[in-house]
């Protein structure tokens with residue numbers, strides 16, 4: 332599934348209208364119809380579930396996050412309020428009302444501004460809606476709701492406040508209480524910056540109203556490119572995304588604001604994305620097979636032998652972090668590498684003997700404290716001769732002159748490399764990755780947001796603000812495959828491709844999960860996948876394994892351990 336930025340979506344719209352000759356009005360018609368259909372389907376779903384789930388249904392999005400539950404009454408008494416902005420997003424809402432009316436659902440329009448301010452196609456849709464007899468209101472102070480104050484009072488300006496006692500009665504009287512649900516057609520991909528007034532107040536009030544919200548294209552207040560949310564951003568149950576999935580819907584906190592995301596075709600041929608050279612995808616089975624050309628069955632040749640499936644060498648582990656190297660090694664084995672060896676400090680090795688009988692161990696440092704030493708670099712380089720892939724970093728720790736140590740391995744080994752954990756921290760303190768020579772073989776970096784911040788020399792908050800943009804720039808600039816971890820992990824290639832993962836589980840937020848991923852990616856590379864293929868397929872499989880492991884911890888996913896992920900690979 333393609334992922335687009337707001338600008339790419341505009342270009343695709345323009346191409347469709349100007350080059351393919353599909354009228355803009357016809358796209359808007361399809362958009363509004365799709366939104367109406369999703370509202371109708373949602374009401375239907377509500378009704379079906381009402382018998383046994385009186386509190387309304389909870390929806391899940393692709394990442395398995397549950398959104399708020401809200402109550403929706405009997406469908407026959409549905410009355411939806413459509414919030415209309417003055418751009419084409421509002422135009423979509425104005426189309427939707429006609430289809431909802433035809434489906435027997437009562438609708439009222441609430442314009443953010445004087446409807447006469449609408450222009451172009453949105454103005455034409457306004458006229459059609461008004462001529463069809465659809466009721467409308469224009470935003471005014473009486474609609475303004477305020478969040479509960481610290482004293483716990485719920486204040487609703489514009490409503491006659493009585494001193495006490497009748498808060499609930501007041502709440503039931505506010506204008507929003509007449510409606511069963513809200514369609515947010517205020518702002519779409521043309522939105523810039525924080526919503527201005529009165530949009531900010533409308534968004535805030537809609538959220539406070541407690542009514543279920545279905546967003547047209549994107550929740551108003553969401554940055555369509557980064558997934559950042561404005562101070563006032565619609566919190567939707569469902570987002571009906573039009574034509575192509577917007578980047579910002581894939582990343583948190585935007586993904587939470589969007590609720591369940593449904594991507595609906597509006598008549599723009601999907602092939603236009605390929606023609607336009609779009610390079611960002613959500614990782615799905617189709618994308619793994621068709622875009623990344625991966626045999627996802629991972630079928631083994633009947634006459635295969637251990638040499639067929641490659642040899643991973645993990646370089647890491649130290650007395651204080653012995654488990655990290657062990658977990659990376661075990662997951663490389665579990666994902667199917669023919670052979671795995673682990674280079675580790677000799678002191679540590681003595682304690683590890685027998686833990687994983689399948690694993691070969693290489694004593695690599697004679698430090699009495701079980702730490703690494705920089706003078707091991709040449710020995711390690713010699714030892715790597717038999718390996719097909721190197722995984723450097725899990726549990727490595729920091730040590731004197733580790734910078735030179737890493738640079739020797741970086742330059743003097745020819746194998747594909749996965750770099751994680753302290754391997755990345757060493758790199759960020761090196762004189763600058765840009766001054767290190769580019770490796771000829773595939774090089775995969777797997778930072779979590781904190782490590783990414785150190786690598787890029789910015790704050791973690793800066794990274795989280797635009798994960799896709801940062802990952803893309805870093806991978807292109809340094810010629811590496813970058814795996815920016817965390818919920819909705821991003822894989823970026825040196826050529827500017829982006830792959831966003833949706834598998835995974837919050838139970839995986841536990842020490843060691845990343846070491847498992849290092850083993851998975853390096854193990855897949857040993858079996859012949861490129862760095863990009865292994866990274867994209869690896870994060871997908873790792874997330875699935877995490878989901879599976881969480882299912883087994885019935886009732887308490889917080890009890891998930893990284894080792895459980897290995898057992899579910």
Ligand SMILES: NC(=O)C1=CN([C@@H]2O[C@H](COP(=O)(O)OP(=O)(O)OC[C@H]3O[C@@H](n4cnc5c(N)ncnc54)[C@H](O)[C@@H]3O)[C@@H](O)[C@H]2O)[C@@H](O)CC1
Pocket residue numbers: 344355358359362416417418419420421422423517518519520521522523524525526527528530547548549573597
């Ligand atoms: N051909 C097309 O371009 C199509 C567009 N479609 C819809 O049109 C949307 C994009 O439409 P537009 O480009 O008209 O833009 P929007 O409707 O998203 O918003 C633009 C309007 O909002 C105002 N605005 C921008 N930022 C604001 C802010 N921070 N606070 C308050 N007002 C702000 C602008 O002045 C402008 O009037 C899409 O999201 C989609 O819903 C669909 O109808 C399908 C076809």
Ligand SMILES: Nc1ncnc2c1ncn2[C@@H]1O[C@H](COP(=O)(O)OP(=O)(O)O)[C@@H](O)[C@H]1O
Pocket residue numbers: 752778779816817818819820834835836837838839840841842843844845846847848873
């Ligand atoms: N909430 C979450 N949803 C999905 N995946 C998650 C979540 N939290 C963590 N993960 C995954 O777990 C792994 C954690 O890696 P990392 O932070 O490096 O852990 P460690 O350094 O302890 O091994 C990453 O692959 C990350 O994407």
Ligand SMILES: [K+]
Pocket residue numbers: 420515516517518519546547548549550551
């Ligand atoms: K919207």
